[in-house]
Amino acid sequence: MRSLAVALLSTLHQLAIALWLGGMLALGALAAPAVFGAAKQAGDTHWGMPLYNFAGAAMGEAFRRYNGLAMAAGLIAAAAGLGYGYLAGLCPIRLRVRAGLTAAAWAVTAWQALVLYPQMLSVRDSGQMDAFDALHKTYASAGHAQALLLMGVLLLTGYLHFDRTPHSAPEPATRSTAEPLPVP
Numbered sequence: 001m002r003s004l005a006v007a008l009l010s011t012l013h014q015l016a017i018a019l020w021l022g023g024m025l026a027l028g029a030l031a032a033p034a035v036f037g038a039a040k041q042a043g044d045t046h047w048g049m050p051l052y053n054f055a056g057a058a059m060g061e062a063f064r065r066y067n068g069l070a071m072a073a074g075l076i077a078a079a080a081g082l083g084y085g086y087l088a089g090l091c092p093i094r095l096r097v098r099a100g101l102t103a104a105a106w107a108v109t110a111w112q113a114l115v116l117y118p119q120m121l122s123v124r125d126s127g128q129m130d131a132f133d134a135l136h137k138t139y140a141s142a143g144h145a146q147a148l149l150l151m152g153v154l155l156l157t158g159y160l161h162f163d164r165t166p167h168s169a170p171e172p173a174t175r176s177t178a179e180p181l182p183v184p
Contacts, residue, residue: 002087009084013157016077020105021150023066023073028143032059047129060121067113074106077153090160098156105149108142116142 035055044051078099085095116139123131 006084006088009080009087013077013080013084016073016080017150017153017157020070020073020077020109021147021154023069024143024147024150027059027062027066028140031062035059047124047132056124060124063117067109067117070109071106071113074102074109078102078106081153081157085160091163094156094160098153098160101149101153101156105146105153108146108149112139112142112146 035058036052039045039049039051039055042051043049044053044055046052047056081102082095082099085098086092116135120132120135120139123129123135
């Protein structure tokens with residue numbers, strides 16, 4: 001039963017990280033450049049032009065949905081990662097480091113979703129495109145930092161699984177053979 005729990009939690013952890021990091025890469029590195037590139041190829045090259053505005057609205061909705069997914073995935077990854085790691089007897093120090101990296105990436109996600117994203121919408125809707133561009137650069141930079149943290153989580157996960165050194169409590173000190181054993 002314990003090995004089934006380890007397998008399920010491990011799978012859940014990996015799936016959550018894959019959705020979190022994969023979603024970030026799919027939207028930020030693939031979808032957004034493609035959508036805005038298509039608008040620019042059609043001749044709409046800046047805010048205020050119909051296709052460019054549509055591209056912004058479409059990607060804005062995609063990132064709104066992704067923000068919720070990323071926040072949920074981060075919580076699941078942290079809980080499942082700790083759960084299966086302790087059940088499998090993986091190094092508790094490395095598990096805590098991995099949980100710390102996951103928590104840091106989640107904090108970035110929360111800041112993006114709950115602070116930056118609403119600010120971006122507000123300034124965009126009020127037509128303050130210089131402020132929007134500055135916030136967008138901050139959002140993208142935070143995403144890069146988050147991606148690096150998640151890659152650290154992945155690398156540490158691999159290391160945890162390949163380094164199978166037992167990590168139990170230290171053995172109690174043994175008695176010296178020179179000392180006599182107590183007689184009951």
